[in-house]
Amino acid sequence: MTTIDSSPDTAASSSTIGRLLAADVDWLTSTDHKKIGRLFIGGGLLGLLATIAVNLLIAIERVDGDNAALDVDAWSQLLSSQRVGLVFGAALPLAAGLAIAVMPLQLGARAIAFPRLVASGFYMWFGGLVLSIVALAGNGGFSGGDADMVDLFLAAHGLMAIGFAAVGGSLVTSVLTTRAPGMTMRRVPFFSWSTMVFGLSLVLVMPVLFGTIIYLFVDHRSGAREAFDGNFGITTWAGWMFTQPTTFLVAIPALGVFAELLPATFKKRTPLRGIVFAGLSLVGVSALAGVTQQLAFDVPWRGSQLYLGGREDVKEKLYDVLPWAMFHGLPILGAGILVLMALFLAKPSKDENGDTIRPNIGAGFVFAFFGYGMILVGMHGSALEPLTDLDLAGTVFNEASLVYVVYGTALGVMGGLVHWAPKLWGRTLDMKLVAPLALLGVAGTVLASLPHYIAGFLDQPSGLGYSDSDLQIWNILVLVGHALVALSVLAFAGLLAKTVLGADDTDEGPGDDPFDGHTIEWATTSPAPTNNFADVPMITSAEPLLDKKQANAKESV
Template sequence: MSTIDTTSPEIAAGERFDRAPVDRVDAVGAVGQGRVGALIAALTSADHKVVGGLFVGASTLVLLATAAVGALLGAARIDGDGDLLDAGALPQLFAAHRVSLVFGVLAPLLLGVAVAVVPLQVGARALAFPRVAAFGFWAWASGLVLVVIALCNNGGPGGGDADMVDLFLAAHGLVVIGLAAAAGSVAATVLTTRAPGLRLRRLPLFTWSAMVASIGLLLMLPVLLGVLIYLFVDHRNARAAFGGNVGVGSWIAFAYTQPATYLFAVPAFGLFAELVPVTFRRRMPLRGVVYAGLTLIAVAALSAVTQQPDHAVPWAGSGLDLHGLGDKIGDLVVYALFTLLPLLGVLVVLGVAAFAAKPSGDGVRPSVTAPFVFAFFGVGMVIVGMLGGALTPITDLGLRGTVFEEGALVYVAYGTALAGLGAVVWWAPKVLGRRVPERPALGLAGLGLVATILATLPYYAA
């Protein structure tokens, strides 16, 4: 019996030829399995950088979709014949635009940044309750998808399909639960897992703003959840107490209007205050005053806690006489507490920032970076929205219920989004391990400012 010499070059080459395709297939399969495994690991991770990145990435996608819906609605307003969109679809499109702005972009974007960054700033190894934060993202994301499905099928405020209205209310509650879970994790991280020696009065300004905003959300969101539960139970049964599908919008309006929406923008001002000393290369003076200013902005949460979307100043036709003076003073006090006090907080933060940026004659030149430009533009747009929100309750101006009120919301939302993108650029080296190129980021900041003005200024001009 003859034997085969396996050391023969021809045989060895043949074996290599026969095995090579199998080896390549195995390698490709291993790479594919590795990528799938990495994706599954990322989607199920409780790491604060991953969870925060999921919040930021998903809310950025929602921002793009919301901008497209807003452009479509703007084109429908310009269209005089009304042929561009079906009149029956307009209420649901408006509801989708507002829900996406507030709970798809405004609330989760900077909350996601806080989830990723706050543990790094306080010296913690991880978030407090990391699984709760991960659950918060998936609850928010799945709830938002269900909200969109309900709105696309004639659900939501004023919707004609009863089952879809029920789905909208239940899904909206899931969105609220998810955001509350993430906010609770951020607040607990700041309060309980700080590095030894890091007292609250020494916190970084962004972390302080994230903590204040998270506590405000924990006060506001349970109120909204309770209202949604009441609406759901009533709509599933008698529909006698809250006006059925028609009353849904009015009962949850307090969470979608100014000044409650200012609460979501508090971390934008914290980011701006943190970047000012870095940009102008000097220590931030009066840090305690800045803490107080950021906290005053968060007073806007009281508007949602008390379910008061309308702090009107109804002085129309009364002139300067003393008739009903007590009522006038009462209206003014409530208006000042809920609407003007957050503006006072903004003025405090800007005043200290201007003092820090004042030229000192020491020859040190400021270093303006893309994150600061993003934050500066974003805060500026938010302030324009807050000024519009301060004018809206004045009855004599007749702005309540007009597109001007919607414009104030869009200014606040898009301004917060600009600041959120600046936060991503600023902390990308620590969170992502890579630096965002400066020139493209500056161009994106300028483009974002122009897009925000084009999307919002027509509301004010109209």
């Protein structure tokens, strides 16, 4: 049995309508990983914009904490829509889409493993998301009041869980079995390694989520609603999927983009690649928080020393401290390793001719850099929340850390799209237009999150109302932040669409290697053909294209 299926043939039609129908059928039934990935990315961008719109509604309601336009049920469903949108509507499809589209090219593979399974995963995700929206509109989300809509909400999430489990299995299998000859695991590009960790996280987490949903669905559908507290039990038993640290797993591909772009930007080889692999893998430890269904940790803290109480309480307190250190500390350590890598590569150095190596900082790197920073800030904020002496539980602090992680992931994925646009579309985005959008996006992310960090310390509840008028300014800033992020994403999507759809076939493309890449995907044509490579390349190092360029340079001398 092979892990790579053949692509179905699509009959051409001489009529315009026939050609359009044939093109639509080709996209809807395609097993080309680049098309499937772009379907995920397109859906993720739409989901991100819709979720930002929900965040804007929430922010508008919070500007005046004493006068709410929404009733309790509508407010509850709006908050449910926010969580579902951030995780399943935006972050997961964006991360999965970029991984599906790019990873096989980096491996030198002709196709992704089990492409029809990946395509099925897209339709399960998309169908589940649509059903979730219907359920939320019918008061069926967390603590929903309509029993049938709550059942639909649970079933929809079960469908999405199966879809992402299928995607995860394909990603892991691809990295393990479809690498080009000579590409050992130590030579796998950083982004492809991050997709493997991301895929393994999905394989671990999604079946646990699906099993939990089965318990909740049976309990709620049967009418007993005692074992799992009916509709109110969704947050208690499945809420771990929509909050930190489980949500760190969606950021792994974005961190992989940052790690991938560092060597190409600073024009250097990465030493000690195993340490970078370990760092990306440590972020994947957050998936174990989902496997063990850890929703929160109550870690006592007194002054500058960990408070363990009397000797009889030591064992009990360690049970709280160790999971907190593992599920929050290890991912932060893993992401922090990339800082050391960046500092090492950014160190001034000279080439063989004695000339100073000047970095080539493009718009893709700017997106990836700021996305990485936002993710790291979200991780640190999440680590503070369980410290009980800070009294952050039940405040908007948790929402802020989730927004940091998801918006940071979106920035990182947009950086990846800018970087690999030549291979996906055969075009490059205008750097002068794209780079300001990265700055706008990071400014919006900071304003949409940091004020709620502050408001969390000032005890603003996660709900709607608050009585302290001093909190109003922070909620106004959050509203402005979400608006800026919406503007950034809309402008990016518009620029991407204009570049791709408005390009004339007679125009000269950007070339096969416009960014002086190091890895094998830059050896194929732009855009990459259906089967990626005319001839499967032989890999002799972690930077095969850089080796070839240096060898050619020596021969020319």
